[in-house]
Amino acid sequence: MMISTKGRYALRVMIDLAQNYGNGFVPMKEVAKRQNVSLKYLERILPVLTKNKLIEGLQGKGGGYRLTLAPDRYRVGDILRLTEGDLAPVACLGCDADVCERAATCKTLPMWSEFYKLTNAYFDGISLSDFL
Amino acid sequence: MMISTKGRYALRVMIDLAQNYGNGFVPMKEVAKRQNVSLKYLERILPVLTKNKLIEGLQGKGGGYRLTLAPDRYRVGDILRLTEGDLAPVACLGCDADVCERAATCKTLPMWSEFYKLTNAYFDGISLSDFL
């Protein structure tokens, strides 16, 4: 399976926040309930999104999370690349891959490479506002 | 990573056999050497291909493996689906997936489903003869 729960849950959280865009900070407790996912697990997934400024959190009573930009400014590809690390179909194309000495003569590399491009293009063509 | 070494190695073996199509049985020892992969590991990967009649093996001296059909009759998608089990991007789309009770209302399902179709179509559009 290509996409783990990390990426899938992150996306669902982002969609939930998009649906509440403009209503201030939304507590993750509510999102977890709505999405039927463990709050504690979500808390483990979110930091990468806040660190990269996709969302911002406010602590304390009345706090929660909210999108930093309008929903149409988020590409699904960006969310998945952050949470999944990479969308590469094979290890040798990953961003932190070792150089493969077979690369120059590898008969299959162009096929994987083309699919990689296709994958990124597909998910970059969808924005959060497409789910509203 | 979507495609593991199982699928990648299997594909490389199949391409190797395609390159030797018409020359009788090719011992896996030679293929392993050419592809720079452990013979023993390949032996663990091949059974699913023989059981599904993509290749046939002949035991004993002078034996080896060969394609049962001409190279242009093999779709990369078939090889990957057999060796990887599935090309589904998310668990709920897998062939042996439990029914997801969120399916009817899931905002993201159509996106995954469309990508699944895209993936199958891409790899089904490539045949072994495209690598010769």
Add this chain to the structure above:
DNA sequence: CTAAAACCAACCTAAGTGGTAGGTAATACA
């Protein structure tokens, strides 16, 4: 009889998946 080949099963290590548990720090509100 011997070498070469497919075929088969058990085992192993490391990493990744999908969480849970148990906190601490910041903030609003009474």
Add this chain to the structure above:
DNA sequence: TGTATTACCTACCACTTAGGTTGGTTTTAG
């Protein structure tokens, strides 16, 4: 000033998968 609420942080853990290795047995050509 205290309390509830919220984000934020760290450690742990059971399970599965990836990526093999080891050590065979069977079949067959010469």
